[in-house]
Amino acid sequence: MSEQTVVRQVVVGMRQGLHARPADMLAREARKWQSRIELVAGSQRADGKSILEVLTLAAEAGTHVSIEATGPDADEAIDAIGGLFERNFDED
Amino acid sequence: MKFSDFVAVDAIRSSVKARTKEGVIREMATALVEAGKIPAGDMESIVKAIMKREDLGSTGIGRGVAVPHTKHPSVSRLVGTVAVSREGIDFESLDGEPVQLFFLLVSPPDRPGDHLRALENISRQLRDDSFCATLKQAHAAADIQHLLEEADSHGLVS
Numbered sequence: 001m002s003e004q005t006v007v008r009q010v011v012v013g014m015r016q017g018l019h020a021r022p023a024d025m026l027a028r029e030a031r032k033w034q035s036r037i038e039l040v041a042g043s044q045r046a047d048g049k050s051i052l053e054v055l056t057l058a059a060e061a062g063t064h065v066s067i068e069a070t071g072p073d074a075d076e077a078i079d080a081i082g083g084l085f086e087r088n089f090d091e092d
Numbered sequence: 093m094k095f096s097d098f099v100a101v102d103a104i105r106s107s108v109k110a111r112t113k114e115g116v117i118r119e120m121a122t123a124l125v126e127a128g129k130i131p132a133g134d135m136e137s138i139v140k141a142i143m144k145r146e147d148l149g150s151t152g153i154g155r156g157v158a159v160p161h162t163k164h165p166s167v168s169r170l171v172g173t174v175a176v177s178r179e180g181i182d183f184e185s186l187d188g189e190p191v192q193l194f195f196l197l198v199s200p201p202d203r204p205g206d207h208l209r210a211l212e213n214i215s216r217q218l219r220d221d222s223f224c225a226t227l228k229q230a231h232a233a234a235d236i237q238h239l240l241e242e243a244d245s246h247g248l249v250s
Binding site: 020021051053059061 | 148149151153154155159161186204205207208209211212214215216218219
């Protein structure tokens, strides 16, 4: 079982930033995967599976975020979570 | 952002009477009206907007905490309040647990950053289990106020 870490850079595209509803969507998606999912924004790091942690990033529109997935399904996980950012969490 | 930047002290309620989601939102909005933070004439519209937001997905973020909120043109700066329910209220939370601790936020439509920073502060402070538990056990509004002040001065708020 490989423990590879996959990293993807995304930008918060929603005008309202990464607020409660997208944070909830993100944590729900992250929990579907076995891999550890972390988000890094500036000097802040958050567990992607915890809505409380994701909200502590206070990532406004335009913030650059690194998604890091570590585990056996890291590739699939990062595609799924990167996809949420790409479609702006279905808002705006 | 600190709690003191957005929590209306006079609107803190340590023991809500409501037993339903809409009931507690209404009780907290009423408290904000009584504290002079939102106009009485806009209360119904604010409650409706908060309920509409809840329909998109519960703001019960887990750990017995909910953050009902809306944007509304009746406020020129972010206002909020805190309430505790002794019994807990079914809020269709993400983790299915009843909610005992509520942070209600009303923000001006053009200030999404302030809203995010308030959410950040609430989330960050609530990661501290003892802070969370102590707030839920607070018996008087003054106790809640003191706990928030303590978090403001000693917490890890940026």
